Amino acid sequence: MNRRVLLVDDEPAIIKLLRFIFQDAGFDVESVGSGEEALAVTDRWHPDLVVLDIGLPGMSGLDVCRALHAARIPVLVLSSHDQDDDVVEGLEEGADDYVTKPFNHRELLLRAEKLIERGVRLSLDEETDLxxxxxxxxxxxxxxxxxxxxxxxxxxxxxxxxxxxxxxxxxxxxxxxxxxxxxxxxxxxxxxxxxxxxxxxxxxxxxxxxxxxxxxxxxxxxxxxxxx
Incomplete structure (x- = not known):
């Protein structure tokens, strides 16, 4: 079963680029443009990772981070150079890592794969000792x-x-x-x-x-x- 990534960004050009990057790397991809849609798709589709732009219309990216954190779904935040404070807030609300726009394609994939691997490693952990x-x-x-x-x-x-x-x-x-x-x-x-x-x-x-x-x-x- 392919790894699933949900892309959340209100810029069609960014979504198009992200979709190409992840599909080319063998991911199953869904994309939405708002926080409300992100949570609805998450409930239905159960992604392995959410790639999230903090600056969303409507429901804020921080609120989305908080909800995904409660559901223990890894979150990779996308940010602009002038959004440092938003990134810190996103991390505090539950994001696991971040990448700054414009991003390097290989770095983005590497960070995404590491976050997914971390979750899989936990689910397959054979260590039973407390x-x-x-x-x-x-x-x-x-x-x-x-x-x-x-x-x-x-x-x-x-x-x-x-x-x-x-x-x-x-x-x-x-x-x-x-x-x-x-x-x-x-x-x-x-x-x-x-x-x-x-x-x-x-x-x-x-x-x-x-x-x-x-x-x-x-x-x-x-x-x-x-x-x-």
């Missing part, structure tokens, strides 16, 4: 963490970061290592911000008080770690 770090019980196969018996569901990106930190409790993992292990791009432009945004998302899900974290901590100049 990872216990202090009060947290991490179930990588189900992409969730349990805190005091409560199940908290994570996205593929979030669970990969948490698994990485869980390998070495109490020992900081620097941002370059997180980028290399999770995104496969240690020199990713804007990468540090993506890591920070995902750490914030994890804290909001896992911590009782995200402003005073007790599980996911930071050691200045060294990186992030899980408190054992």
């Amino acid at each position: 990872i216990q770090v202090g009060e947290l019980e991490i179930d990588a196969a189900k992409a969730l963490v349990r805190r005091a018996g409560t199940a908290i569901y994570l996205t593929p990106t979030e669970i990969q970061i948490l698994k990485l930190l869980a390998r070495t409790p109490g020992r900081p993992v620097d941002i370059d290592t997180i980028l290399k292990q999770v995104w496969k791009h240690p020199d990713r432009l804007g990468g540090p911000e993506m890591v920070k945004v995902n750490i914030r998302r994890l804290r909001h899900k896992i911590e009782t008080d995200p402003t005073e974290p007790r599980y996911i901590l930071n050691r200045r100049g060294m990186g992030y770690y899980l408190e054992p």
